[in-house]
Amino acid sequence: MSLDFGPAVALSCRECGTRYDLGPSFACLECFGPLEVAYSFGSVTREDIAAGPANIWRYRSLLPVPTDVTSKQNMNPGWTKxxxxxxxxxxxxxxxxxxxxxxxxxxxSFKDRVVAIAVEAARNFGFHTLSCSSTGNLAGAVTAAAARAGLDACVFIPADLEQAKIAMARVFGGKLIGIDGTYDEVNRFCSELIGDPLGDKWGFVNVNLRPYYAEGxxxxxxxxxxxxxxxxxxxxxxxxxxxxxxxxxxxxxxxxxxxxxxxxxxxxxxxxxxxxxxxxxxxxxxxxxxxxxxxxxxxxxxxxxxxxxxxxxxxxxxxxxxxxxxxxxxxxxxxxxxxxxxxxxxxxxxxxxxxxxxxxxxxxxxxxxxxxxxxxxxxxxxxxxxxxxxxxxxxxxxxxxxxxxxxxxx
Amino acid sequence: MSLDFGPAVALSCRECGTRYDLGPSFACLECFGPLEVAYSFGSVTREDIAAGPANIWRYRSLLPVPTDVTSKQNMNPGWTKxxxxxxxxxxxxxxxxxxxxxxxxxxxSFKDRVVAIAVEAARNFGFHTLSCSSTGNLAGAVTAAAARAGLDACVFIPADLEQAKIAMARVFGGKLIGIDGTYDEVNRFCSELIGDPLGDKWGFVNVNLRPYYAEGxxxxxxxxxxxxxxxxxxxxxxxxxxxxxxxxxxxxxxxxxxxxxxxxxxxxxxxxxxxxxxxxxxxxxxxxxxxxxxxxxxxxxxxxxxxxxxxxxxxxxxxxxxxxxxxxxxxxxxxxxxxxxxxxxxxxxxxxxxxxxxxxxxxxxxxxxxxxxxxxxxxxxxxxxxxxxxxxxxxxxxxxxxxxxxxxxx
The missing domain is CATH 3.40.50.1100 (Rossmann fold)
Known part of the structure; x- marks a missing residue:
C-alpha cells in the first residue's frame, strides 16, 4: 500500500513519545496514550496559503492529506466567516x-473539517466503509462525506437525538444505527466493533482514524x-x-x-x-x-x-x-x-x-x-x-x- | 439626503425606459412597468474582483451599494460553493x-444576497424598519440582516409555513406576523401597508426596495x-x-x-x-x-x-x-x-x-x-x-x- 499523507511522517504517542508508522492506529502499544500525527513541515509562507482555495485545503501543507487533495471528491469544508x-x-x-x-x-457544523481529513485517511488505508459514534452532527458530516467520496457509510448515534440531526444523517444514504444508551455507550460499542470481523476495512473517523481526523x-x-x-x-x-x-x-x-x-x-x-x-x-x-x-x-x-x-x-x-x-x-x-x-x-x-x-x-x-x-x-x-x-x-x-x-x- | 449607490445612477422602467432618480420607487408612473437599476459602470477587471472579499462585495462595483459597503454591518453573504x-x-x-x-x-438560502443589497438601500433612504412578504426563507434573511444592521424588523408570512422557517424568522428578534391567506394575499397586504402611515419609513425589501433588492x-x-x-x-x-x-x-x-x-x-x-x-x-x-x-x-x-x-x-x-x-x-x-x-x-x-x-x-x-x-x-x-x-x-x-x-x- 503506497500512502500519501503529505507532510505527515509518523504517529507519535502524546504521553511517552513512542513513534509508529502511519497507520489506522490510535493508542500507544507501550503506555496506551493517544497517538498524534507528527510532521516534517517544509517551508510554508502566508503567500502560498493565501493563493490556495477558499476551504481547509489552503492549509494542506500543514495537514495529513495527499499533496493532490484538491483534486479528490471531498466536501471541501472550512474558510467559514x-x-x-x-x-x-x-x-x-x-x-x-x-x-x-x-x-x-x-x-x-465544524465536524465537516475533521471528517474531510478522515476521508483522505480512509482512502489511504483502502477502507470501504466510513463510520463513527456521534452525538448527531458527526453522523451527518460522515454520511454526506461518504456519499460524495463514493464510500459506504454506517454510523451510530444515541437513539434519542434531535429529529433534524437524525434526518440529516439519513438523507445522504448509508446506514444509521440508533443505540439504546448514552454517547459513551455508543463509543464503547464502536471500539468493540473495530476488533470484530464485522468492522474489517471500516474507518471509524473518531476511533481508528482519530489521529488524522482530530488534526482537522x-x-x-x-x-x-x-x-x-x-x-x-x-x-x-x-x-x-x-x-x-x-x-x-x-x-x-x-x-x-x-x-x-x-x-x-x-x-x-x-x-x-x-x-x-x-x-x-x-x-x-x-x-x-x-x-x-x-x-x-x-x-x-x-x-x-x-x-x-x-x-x-x-x-x-x-x-x-x-x-x-x-x-x-x-x-x-x-x-x-x-x-x-x-x-x-x-x-x-x-x-x-x-x-x-x-x-x-x-x-x-x-x-x-x-x-x-x-x-x-x-x-x-x-x-x-x-x-x-x-x-x-x-x-x-x-x-x-x-x-x-x-x-x-x- | 445624500445618497451613495456606487455605480447606480437612476431607476429605469423595464417596459418604456422612462428614467427616475434613485428613490424608494418600484413602478413606472407612465406605464406601471417595473423599475430597474441603471448603472454607469467604470472599468472593472477580473483582478479587481479577485482581490475583493470572499462575499458578494467583491462585485460591489457592479451593484447599487455604497463604495465603502465592506465597512458596514451587513451579513456579507455569497461566494458560496x-x-x-x-x-x-x-x-x-x-x-x-x-x-x-x-x-x-x-x-x-439565496435570499441573503438580495436582502444584503436592500439593507444598504434602506440605510440610504433613512428607513428604520425592514419588512417583507415572505414564503419563509426571506423572513429569516430579513430579520437576521436587520438585527445585524441595527434596524427594526416586521415581516409577513402565510401562517401555515414550515416550523423551521417560522423559528428562524423569530429567533433574530423583530415582529413576525402570520397572515391567514396565500403568499399572494400577503404580498397584496404589504402593498397596502406601504401606502398607509403605519408603513412610513419602512423598507419592504421586495416591494418599495425591490429594484435594489432584485439586483442581488x-x-x-x-x-x-x-x-x-x-x-x-x-x-x-x-x-x-x-x-x-x-x-x-x-x-x-x-x-x-x-x-x-x-x-x-x-x-x-x-x-x-x-x-x-x-x-x-x-x-x-x-x-x-x-x-x-x-x-x-x-x-x-x-x-x-x-x-x-x-x-x-x-x-x-x-x-x-x-x-x-x-x-x-x-x-x-x-x-x-x-x-x-x-x-x-x-x-x-x-x-x-x-x-x-x-x-x-x-x-x-x-x-x-x-x-x-x-x-x-x-x-x-x-x-x-x-x-x-x-x-x-x-x-x-x-x-x-x-x-x-x-x-x-x-
Whole structure:
C-alpha cells in the first residue's frame, strides 16, 4: 500500500513519545496514550496559503492529506466567516469581539473539517466503509462525506437525538444505527466493533482514524489567525465535548508560531461546557488533574460526552495559558442563543449557546479582559436544535390580510 | 439626503425606459412597468474582483451599494460553493455538471444576497424598519440582516409555513406576523401597508426596495462565471417563484459579456417550477406570452407564488436563449432531494429538489445537451423543509449496544 499523507511522517504517542508508522492506529502499544500525527513541515509562507482555495485545503501543507487533495471528491469544508461582532461586543462590554461561525460548513457544523481529513485517511488505508459514534452532527458530516467520496457509510448515534440531526444523517444514504444508551455507550460499542470481523476495512473517523481526523480542528486555529490578519487572538472561548477540538486549536496556534507565520504572543484558552455535562469544568474548579465521568443531562447534546477523552489535556491547556473552564445552565444556553441571534444575525446550535453564555459569564466574573481581542466559537447550526427555542417558534400574531387587523395586532 | 449607490445612477422602467432618480420607487408612473437599476459602470477587471472579499462585495462595483459597503454591518453573504457534481452527473449522464449551492449563505438560502443589497438601500433612504412578504426563507434573511444592521424588523408570512422557517424568522428578534391567506394575499397586504402611515419609513425589501433588492441575484451569475474560470455555462437550471432571480441572472451574464469580463457565447436558461404551482411552465408549454395566476399546492413552499410578477420575462428569456420551462411533481421533488444528497452530500430544500428534478427530466426528454457545461441551482437548505423527507427521518435500526444485536440488525 503506497500512502500519501503529505507532510505527515509518523504517529507519535502524546504521553511517552513512542513513534509508529502511519497507520489506522490510535493508542500507544507501550503506555496506551493517544497517538498524534507528527510532521516534517517544509517551508510554508502566508503567500502560498493565501493563493490556495477558499476551504481547509489552503492549509494542506500543514495537514495529513495527499499533496493532490484538491483534486479528490471531498466536501471541501472550512474558510467559514470570522464575524466582527460589534453589536454583541457592545452588549457585553467587549472592545474587539469576533465570532468564528462554523455553521457555514457544508453540513453546518465544524465536524465537516475533521471528517474531510478522515476521508483522505480512509482512502489511504483502502477502507470501504466510513463510520463513527456521534452525538448527531458527526453522523451527518460522515454520511454526506461518504456519499460524495463514493464510500459506504454506517454510523451510530444515541437513539434519542434531535429529529433534524437524525434526518440529516439519513438523507445522504448509508446506514444509521440508533443505540439504546448514552454517547459513551455508543463509543464503547464502536471500539468493540473495530476488533470484530464485522468492522474489517471500516474507518471509524473518531476511533481508528482519530489521529488524522482530530488534526482537522487545527484548521480553526489557522483560519482565525489568518482572518485576524495573521495574528493570534488574545482570548478564545472553545466548547468542550471530548476536548479534542480545544487541544488541536492550541496545537495549531503553536505550529503557526514555530513556523513564523504569526508573531509569538501569549493567548488564553477558555473552555466552555453545559452545566448538565461539565466534568472538565468541575475538575478545573476543584483544582483536580483527573476528570470524573458524569451522566449527561443537557439540551446541548452535541457536547454531551460524560467521559471526555481529552479532558486532562483541556485542564492543562486552560491552566497553562491562564484561561479557565466554565459552564452555563440550559436556561443560560437558550438566552445566549437569542442574544447572539438578535445582535449578529447568527443562529447558533445549543453548543454555540454554551460558548456565548460562557463568554458572558467570564466577562461578568472578570476572568476575561474586555479590552483584548476575543474570539468565540459557534460550532453548529440552530436549525439542528430547534427544540431549544421551540417556545418562540410561533408568529408574534396571526391576522387576516387587512390594515385594520394589523392595527389591532400592533 | 445624500445618497451613495456606487455605480447606480437612476431607476429605469423595464417596459418604456422612462428614467427616475434613485428613490424608494418600484413602478413606472407612465406605464406601471417595473423599475430597474441603471448603472454607469467604470472599468472593472477580473483582478479587481479577485482581490475583493470572499462575499458578494467583491462585485460591489457592479451593484447599487455604497463604495465603502465592506465597512458596514451587513451579513456579507455569497461566494458560496460551485460544486463539481461528477457523481450526480454520472447518474444522469451529464459530462460537466455543477451545483451552485446557496445553502452555504448565512441564513442558508439565496435570499441573503438580495436582502444584503436592500439593507444598504434602506440605510440610504433613512428607513428604520425592514419588512417583507415572505414564503419563509426571506423572513429569516430579513430579520437576521436587520438585527445585524441595527434596524427594526416586521415581516409577513402565510401562517401555515414550515416550523423551521417560522423559528428562524423569530429567533433574530423583530415582529413576525402570520397572515391567514396565500403568499399572494400577503404580498397584496404589504402593498397596502406601504401606502398607509403605519408603513412610513419602512423598507419592504421586495416591494418599495425591490429594484435594489432584485439586483442581488446578479451575484449568482457573477459567481458562477468567475468560479467556472471566467466562462459562462452553456446551460443553467434556475427555480422560478416570482421569476426575478432568473431575469437577474440573465442580466448578470449579459453585463459580464458587455464589460468584457467573459467571452460572448450563447447560453440556454431553463426555468424550474413545482407542478403544484407551475403557471409559467403551463404558459410556456401552451405557447402563451401571458401567465395565468394559479392557487399553489406544493411542498415547495419557497416557490409557491401563484401570480409571479416576472413570469412574462421568464417566458421571454427561456424562449430567446433556446431554453425551456419545466415542472416536476412533489414526488419527483422528494426523489431529487435524495438523489442530490446521496451523490454529492448536499441536502437541498424542496426548491433544490425542484431544480434537480427538472434537470433530470430535461436530460430524459432530450432538451438538455449532456455534453455541455451545465449548472443547476440549489437555493435553500434541507433543514428548513424536513417534512419533505419525514418518512426517512428515523434510524435504519435501533439496537442495544452489543455486537450480537448489531449482527442481528444487519
Amino acid at each position: 470570522l464575524v466582527k461582532a460589534d453589536n454583541l461586543g457592545k452588549v457585553l462590554g467587549l472592545r474587539d469581539l469576533h465570532v468564528k461561525d462554523d455553521s457555514g460548513n457544508p453540513t453546518h 480542528s487545527k484548521t480553526l486555529a489557522y483560519e482565525i489567525a489568518e482572518q485576524l490578519g495573521w495574528e493570534l487572538p488574545d482570548q478564545i472561548i472553545i466548547p468542550v465535548a471530548s476536548g479534542s477540538q480545544l487541544t488541536k486549536i492550541d496545537k495549531g496556534f503553536k505550529e503557526l508560531i514555530s513556523l513564523g507565520l504569526v508573531e509569538d504572543k501569549p493567548y488564553k484558552i477558555f473552555a466552555a461546557q453545559a452545566a448538565g455535562c461539565s466534568p472538565v469544568s468541575t475538575a478545573f474548579k476543584a483544582g483536580h488533574d483527573v476528570v470524573q465521568p458524569v451522566k449527561p443531562n443537557t439540551i446541548a447534546k452535541s457536547l454531551a460526552i460524560g467521559n471526555p477523552a481529552d479532558g486532562p489535556y483541556v485542564l492543562d491547556i486552560a491552566r497553562r495559558t491562564g484561561g479557565a473552564v466554565e459552564d452555563v445552565t440550559d436556561t443560560e444556553v437558550v438566552s445566549a442563543i437569542k442574544l447572539l441571534a438578535s445582535t449578529e444575525g447568527i443562529f447558533a446550535e445549543t453548543a454555540g449557546g454554551v460558548t456565548v453564555g460562557v463568554l458572558k459569564k467570564l466577562v461578568e466574573s472578570g476572568l476575561l479582559d474586555p479590552s483584548l481581542t476575543t474570539v468565540v466559537l459557534n460550532t453548529g447550526d440552530g436549525l439542528k436544535t430547534l427544540d431549544a427555542i421551540a417556545d418562540d417558534a410561533a408568529p408574534t400574531a396571526v391576522i387576516r390580510p387587512s390594515l385594520d387587523a394589523f392595527r389591532a395586532a400592533v | 460551485l460544486v463539481k457534481a461528477d457523481n450526480l452527473g454520472k447518474v444522469l449522464g451529464l459530462r460537466d455538471l455543477h451545483v451552485k449551492d446557496d445553502s452555504g449563505n448565512p441564513t442558508h 441575484s446578479k451575484t449568482l451569475a457573477y459567481e458562477i462565471a468567475e468560479q467556472l474560470g471566467w466562462e459562462l455555462p452553456d446551460q443553467i437550471i434556475i427555480p422560478v417563484a416570482s421569476g426575478s432571480q432568473l431575469t437577474k441572472i440573465d442580466k448578470g451574464f449579459k453585463e459580464l459579456i458587455s464589460l468584457g469580463l467573459v467571452e460572448d457565447k450563447p447560453y440556454k436558461i431553463f426555468a424550474a417550477q413545482a407542478a403544484g404551482c407551475s403557471p409559467v411552465s403551463t404558459a410556456f408549454k401552451a405557447g402563451h406570452d401571458v401567465v395565468q395566476p394559479v392557487k399553489p399546492n406544493t411542498i415547495a413552499k419557497s416557490l409557491a407564488i401563484g401570480n409571479p410578477a416576472d413570469g412574462p420575462y421568464v417566458l421571454d428569456i427561456a424562449r430567446r436563449t433556446g431554453g425551456a420551462v419545466e415542472d416536476v411533481t412533489d414526488t419527483e421533488v422528494v426523489s431529487a432531494i435524495k438523489l442530490l444528497a446521496s451523490t454529492e452530500g448536499i441536502f437541498a430544500e424542496t426548491a433544490g429538489g425542484v431544480t434537480v428534478g427538472v434537470l433530470k427530466k430535461l436530460v430524459e426528454s432530450g432538451l438538455l445537451d449532456p455534453s455541455l457545461t451545465t449548472v443547476v441551482l440549489n437555493t435553500g437548505d434541507g433543514l428548513k423543509t424536513l417534512d419533505a423527507i419525514a418518512d426517512d427521518a428515523a434510524p435504519t435500526a435501533v439496537i442495544r449496544p452489543s455486537l450480537d444485536a448489531f449482527r442481528a440488525a444487519v
